[in-house]
Amino acid sequence: MLPPKPPVDGRGVSVRTKGLRHTYRTREGELTVLRGLTFDIGPGGYLALTGASGAGKSTLLSLIGGLEPIQEGSAEVGGRSIASLRHDDLAAYRRETIGFVFQHYGLVPVLSALENVELASTLSGVDRAERRIKAHRLLDSVGLTDRAGHRPAALSGGERQRVAIARAMANDPRLLLADEPTGNLDDASTGQVLGLLESLRARHGCTLIVVTHDRSVAARADGLLHLDDGQVAA
């Protein structure tokens, strides 16, 4: 169990799982990727999730982030059980509590950088003028003010990931989940992106969980959870 870290400004949430077990049904049969996973991270904590491919890192992130239903065990975020959430409540949970950053950036190709950042607030029904001001501010915070009108295809990998981070921050998340955020980036961009995630965490006080294969990335976290075959490695 990881020691809880005090929140910077109280926005971060604790994450607690107990006996998480998850199985996928494939054509070849059942594939169990999590086998009774239990861990705990305090509000405002910074955790690195490592492990080999197929160890269950992304699945764990999906379960915590409410991207798929919990089959067995429990997961609580901010003291709230995710398993009890359904449909719109789950969407609201993702919208209001979670900020996702993906390895593939997940930007909408037909929207500009500014519009991509706006998208998260759009889904929350925020007024257009208000969300535009906020999107500009967020792009400024990731150093991309001058790229606001560019579409993802016109941006470098590092820039795309910074836009994705700005989008993840649009709804002031209490838990930031980053799935291999530097997996497609060169060293310089990796440093930039990690620095950005950490500074945003420090500024907003959110809890940060980063899935990574990179030991140097994992070393920057306050805690490390290494998964091996769906379990916490000894």
Next chain:
Amino acid sequence: MRWSDALRLSFESATRRIGRTALTALAVTLASALLVALATIVVTANSRVINQVSKGGPITAIRVAAARAQPGQLETDDFRLGRPLRLDDLFVGRIGDLGGVNAIAPVLDLDVLAVPPQMPGGPRRIFERMVGVDLRHPEHLPVTVLAGRLPAAGLSNETAVTLGYLDRMGLDASRPEQAIGHRVALAHAQVVRSLSGELDYRGRWVAAEVVGVVAQEAAPGMFLVPIEQTHADRAWALGGIGDGDRQPLPNSPYSGLIVVADSLGDVRSVREAIDDLGYSTSAPEQLIANVQRYLRVVDIVLGSIGLIALVIAALGITNAMLAQVRERRREIGVLKAIGARDRDVQRVFLLEAGFIGGVGGIAGTALGIATAALVGSFVNRYLTDQGLAGVELSVPISIVVAGIGGATALALVAGTVPARRAAHLPAREAVGGT
């Protein structure tokens, strides 16, 4: 997500693969164009055919003869004439009091001796009938102007002629305007007994200019004139003694009436009421009913063809949208990961389908109307060549609304399955892998 934001996002998505969207919209455009063109042609043709069946006049017109009706009159569209019966203003007043009567147009036709301009091979004189009608209200008459215009009401120096006149004069019927400007001397006879005791025919001559060529079914006759002229000729004839069956005295002030009913549904009841008054009538009600039945079949067949095209286009939309969903699984997952609800995703895809349908519907409706106009111009050229009046393209607003609204609605229906599929994609698609 607000509707306006969903609309904007769907528009952006639709323009993502502009080629595919354009092709899908083109299919909708062509299908809508086909449907609108067929509908426009059908509506125009229907009115033309019904108009033709009703001899160019109002389709609710009933012709009344100055004769008693024979038994079984109402079972046929044609006259069943009995012995002559006086038709006067008193009777006109009684018909006017009947329910369901919209207008009454009196007709007085008489024998006429016409002297046309001398032309090579043309006749020196023509014995024909002259039809006097109330030209103050030509809209109530079964008269179609083929060239020129109708004579002015009240004037006795103008006449219109039928295609029969062109035939007698050896003129080309496909160029009816050739007859316009002819000066024709018209005379109705008065029969008097001479001092020697023999019957003597005296004519009341009028010089008239041909101002128009018409197709008319008010009464048999080659010359169409204002009724005031035939009234004057009747008064002239009544000054004489007549000549038995050869030249009977026109005792009835009118030789017939054209009674216009309020609607097709009123034709039967008005006809029955006139029959009760003893007069013979004719109306193409059975013919119109039959024609309408056949036209309905044509409507259904052509409508079905257009609808099938639209359904095929709708399937194209479904296919294109399903491809979009397949290609955008991860993007849809990301949308859900950042908080989109199932219905937000469904709304974006539905609006995208509706957008394609709407664009296709607007373009298709415009193209359909243009196509119908083009077909109409070809038909008009043919009709004119045949010496018939052209058709006027009729585009009811309902066709425009149905063209655009129908394509949009069908596209929305077509987009339902892809939109539901997109909405039900798991949010986990955003991550992929394990």
